[in-house]
Amino acid sequence: MIFRAKGIPLHINELLVGIITRNPEKQGEQLIFIGDAAPYGDYLAILSCAPASYTGLPTVFNISSLDHLADGDIVSIGPDGIVRTVYRTNSFYNTILATERCNSNCLMCSQPPKDKNDIPYLFELYRRVIPLIPKDCVELTVSGGEPTLMGERFFELLELITRELPDTEVHVLTNGRSFAWDHLAERLARIDNPRLMLGIPVYADYYQVHDHIVQARGAFDQTILGLHNLARHGIRLEIRVVLHQQSIPRLTRLARYIFKNLPFAEHVTFMGLEYTGYTPHNIEQLWIDPYDYNNELTEAVEFLAGQGMHVSIYNAQLCVMPERLWPYARKSISDWKNDYLPACESCSKLDDCGGLFTWNLKKCSAYIQPLSA
Amino acid sequence: MVETLIQRNTRKFKAPDFYAGSGNVYFLLPFRFHRLNDRKEVLVNEVGDHLVVPTGTAARIVQRKLRREDEAELYGDLIAGFFIAEQQLPPLIDVLATRYRTKKSFLDQFTSLHLFVITLRCEHTCHYCQVSRVTSNKDEFDMRYEHINKGIDLMLRSPGEYLTMEFQGGEALLAFDKIVYAIERTKPLALEKGKQMTYVICTNLAVLDEDVLAYCQANNVLLSTSLDGPGFIHNQNRRRPGNNSYELTIKGIEMARQWLGPGNLSALMTTTNLSLDHPLAIVDEYFQQGFRSIFLRPISPYGFALKNEKKNKYEIERFITFYKTALQHILNYNRDGEFFREEYATIILKKILTPFPVGYVDLNSPAGSITNAILFNYDGAVYASDESRMLAESGDYTFRLGHLDTHDYEAVFYGEKAQELADVMVNEALPGCSECAFQSYCGADPVHNHATQGSVWGYRPTSTFCQKNMELIRYLIELMDSDPQVKQIFEGWVSQRRAS
Numbered sequence A: 001m002i003f004r005a006k007g008i009p010l011h012i013n014e015l016l017v018g019i020i021t022r023n024p025e026k027q028g029e030q031l032i033f034i035g036d037a038a039p040y041g042d043y044l045a046i047l048s049c050a051p052a053s054y055t056g057l058p059t060v061f062n063i064s065s066l067d068h069l070a071d072g073d074i075v076s077i078g079p080d081g082i083v084r085t086v087y088r089t090n091s092f093y094n095t096i097l098a099t100e101r102c103n104s105n106c107l108m109c110s111q112p113p114k115d116k117n118d119i120p121y122l123f124e125l126y127r128r129v130i131p132l133i134p135k136d137c138v139e140l141t142v143s144g145g146e147p148t149l150m151g152e153r154f155f156e157l158l159e160l161i162t163r164e165l166p167d168t169e170v171h172v173l174t175n176g177r178s179f180a181w182d183h184l185a186e187r188l189a190r191i192d193n194p195r196l197m198l199g200i201p202v203y204a205d206y207y208q209v210h211d212h213i214v215q216a217r218g219a220f221d222q223t224i225l226g227l228h229n230l231a232r233h234g235i236r237l238e239i240r241v242v243l244h245q246q247s248i249p250r251l252t253r254l255a256r257y258i259f260k261n262l263p264f265a266e267h268v269t270f271m272g273l274e275y276t277g278y279t280p281h282n283i284e285q286l287w288i289d290p291y292d293y294n295n296e297l298t299e300a301v302e303f304l305a306g307q308g309m310h311v312s313i314y315n316a317q318l319c320v321m322p323e324r325l326w327p328y329a330r331k332s333i334s335d336w337k338n339d340y341l342p343a344c345e346s347c348s349k350l351d352d353c354g355g356l357f358t359w360n361l362k363k364c365s366a367y368i369q370p371l372s373a
Numbered sequence B: 001m002v003e004t005l006i007q008r009n010t011r012k013f014k015a016p017d018f019y020a021g022s023g024n025v026y027f028l029l030p031f032r033f034h035r036l037n038d039r040k041e042v043l044v045n046e047v048g049d050h051l052v053v054p055t056g057t058a059a060r061i062v063q064r065k066l067r068r069e070d071e072a073e074l075y076g077d078l079i080a081g082f083f084i085a086e087q088q089l090p091p092l093i094d095v096l097a098t099r100y101r102t103k104k105s106f107l108d109q110f111t112s113l114h115l116f117v118i119t120l121r122c123e124h125t126c127h128y129c130q131v132s133r134v135t136s137n138k139d140e141f142d143m144r145y146e147h148i149n150k151g152i153d154l155m156l157r158s159p160g161e162y163l164t165m166e167f168q169g170g171e172a173l174l175a176f177d178k179i180v181y182a183i184e185r186t187k188p189l190a191l192e193k194g195k196q197m198t199y200v201i202c203t204n205l206a207v208l209d210e211d212v213l214a215y216c217q218a219n220n221v222l223l224s225t226s227l228d229g230p231g232f233i234h235n236q237n238r239r240r241p242g243n244n245s246y247e248l249t250i251k252g253i254e255m256a257r258q259w260l261g262p263g264n265l266s267a268l269m270t271t272t273n274l275s276l277d278h279p280l281a282i283v284d285e286y287f288q289q290g291f292r293s294i295f296l297r298p299i300s301p302y303g304f305a306l307k308n309e310k311k312n313k314y315e316i317e318r319f320i321t322f323y324k325t326a327l328q329h330i331l332n333y334n335r336d337g338e339f340f341r342e343e344y345a346t347i348i349l350k351k352i353l354t355p356f357p358v359g360y361v362d363l364n365s366p367a368g369s370i371t372n373a374i375l376f377n378y379d380g381a382v383y384a385s386d387e388s389r390m391l392a393e394s395g396d397y398t399f400r401l402g403h404l405d406t407h408d409y410e411a412v413f414y415g416e417k418a419q420e421l422a423d424v425m426v427n428e429a430l431p432g433c434s435e436c437a438f439q440s441y442c443g444a445d446p447v448h449n450h451a452t453q454g455s456v457w458g459y460r461p462t463s464t465f466c467q468k469n470m471e472l473i474r475y476l477i478e479l480m481d482s483d484p485q486v487k488q489i490f491e492g493w494v495s496q497r498r499a500s
Helices: A119-132 A152-164 A182-191 A207-214 A219-232 A248-261 A290-306 A323-328 A342-346 B057-062 B072-080 B093-103 B105-109 B145-155 B172-193 B210-219 B231-237 B245-260 B279-288 B309-335 B343-353 B386-393 B409-413 B416-422 B446-453 B464-482 B484-495
Strands: A004-006 A008-010 A016-021 A031-034 A045-047 A059-061 A074-077 A082-087 A094-097 A139-143 A169-173 A196-201 A236-242 A267-271 A311-314 B031-035 B040-045 B050-054 B113-117 B162-168 B196-202 B221-226 B265-270 B373-376 B381-383 B400-403
Touching: A016 A045, A016 A119, A045 A074, A074 A119, A082 A119, A094 A119, A119 A152, A139 A152, A152 A169, A152 A182, A182 A219, A196 A219, A207 A219, A207 B072, A219 A236, A219 B093, A236 A248, A248 A290, A248 B072, A248 B093, A267 A290, A290 A311, A290 A323, A290 B484, A311 A323, B040 B057, B040 B464, B050 B057, B050 B072, B050 B464, B093 B105, B113 B145, B145 B172, B145 B373, B162 B172, B172 B196, B172 B210, B210 B221, B210 B245, B221 B245, B231 B245, B245 B265, B265 B279, B279 B309, B309 B464, B309 B484, B343 B464, B343 B484, B373 B386, B381 B386, B386 B446, B400 B409, B400 B416, B446 B464, B464 B484
Parallel strands: A016 A031, A031 A045, A045 A059, A094 A139, A139 A169, A169 A196, A196 A236, A236 A267, A267 A311, B113 B162, B113 B373, B162 B196, B196 B221, B221 B265
Antiparallel strands: A004 A082, A008 A059, A016 A074, A074 A082, B031 B040, B040 B050, B373 B381, B381 B400
């Protein structure tokens, strides 16, 4: 999936954000027209694969291809001629990247943090994107980096989403550490969005293991306190557990810890390791074939589900896990990152299987095999 | 906004040791311990989480002989489980506080169970019953309308939103007209005060008829009956003319299930001397009659075992043996894939395995008397519990809190008598209980103490309440520790789930 295109900019002096259309009948100052012949009309900008010519409007020429953009997609255009897709109208998986900064540095981070201050730029971008998003958008993820590092802008962003998209499920992925300060949990609660849910990782019941995994001292205590503060203010919570060599040894203890100390969590998800970002670098201390943690995963999942908690398994293949875990396995991988092995083609369960991350094709369980009907 | 981003020069990964606390100093959080068997002991923290460890571990923890480097897993378990902390004031102390508050939150609702002894009349002459009368004298042995009215008024003063009104006897159905009167009077008043009512009739089902069932069906009234086991035990225990109590009960159970659905009828058994020899037959009888739970209720201390310590000890040991045999038999049903649970174990297991409050009247601290349950007797007297009024029938009025004619809500629930009792209702503050590992799984029972030992404080070394609960709790933990399958089954009982 392509999220970026580049061409030769003309008359683009500032960041432009608009909605793609190829229909010359439609006009409007929020619309960005794609076409080689310059139309006469009221558009925010023109995108074209043709060589430069006069349009009278801000234009990016000479773009090698624009086939990845559908009418209704939202893009940003910079003075550098780069066209970024920020919202895909035909996808259920749209993410608002709040910042690439992070106060943790997880061993298996799939999107390693960057220490530059991107917050003013990204805030301004999404402040303009959010009002353009279709009102029937089903779900929107706010991710990072660590979104709460935006500070007050984090809450302003969520307020904007709540106001503009009242029917959209909003899923914020955060390490929860900031909410150890109760006034921030309270601030979030004041937004009063019943469709808001935070996904917060807890990797162990014991601080040293969790802190090592997230590479931050004190992170475990902050996250647990944060979860309690958020729960007290009625914020809906999901707990996310990534499965790897460091988290497996205490996994069954973690399940019991969650039930005893975090029973208010609305959802607990166990997620397979993504082979991207930091993971290849740390693979020696992370890798365990998913087949080899089936016992621990089964006990953890069945314990929590048995106690009435809602449990899911993400990023896992049906053929690797015991059949009793199939009811918990979800097809969770975003469309553009989802793939299967050649062996999967003859599998009878292919349609029910979550498959693999594209980047996991080169590092996956040795036990993947087609299932017969 | 607190700036939580740490300025760092490098994002180079660090080894696990970097994230461990410094040094080997640790502090003790409140926890207690108990020997499970020759090899193991159990540690229990302040909110009831337990950890089974090798014998001698508690001593080593206290003597600061534990070293993280040598026993990383145990050390992690102790930190994660709120047994020790590396700071004098642990960072997650507020989580512990929330857990504690949650465990005790059964107190928030205050009195929920309201027992109305609607009549003392009965057509049975069960040999373990100390209260009922075979008589047709309604004036003397039925609850009078003005007492019913006043009882309802006191009940609706409870701060709780969910209230249970339970009709007892005698045989409650002999005064069915008064039950109907009481429910009909309560309905509009409860609606007005925003109370959610549950109505229960305790009955031996012998005089059950379709009029009663039709009313129960229309008004969501639950039935609670007695089934002591197979016919030869039940009829021996529960005498009535014609010696057909068992047959009538079974017929009544079938009828009640047809009318009300299987979930709206429950049965209780009472263990007698005869029962003690037949644990398997009693369990089988419950299973065959379609019950998927059984409550193995101990011998009542108010009958044959009263104030005789030597005999009590013997009897309670017999009961414990009976209980264990029955429990193993029940576990076998579960091993065969059936869901079938023992209710007393389930109550204790909920306290051991879940973070939630368990409001079982006979196993609470503060005790369930008054704080959870109150009893209005047929003659208008108010008692702290069902057992309290049984004592009163033998002339002991220690737990009489007042009378509906003379005492208002404040005088009953906050009066001198209630305050006296409150002193001995908290096992955290009772000698022998205050340092007990099983404190948070157990409760205080001043009525039992008084009845069996002549002191509301009680004396733990010879207390049958203590002997029974200590051993049963120890046994349940030992079973879970020694057999993962049992642990799974028990976790299923706690959550109403069939073990896979």
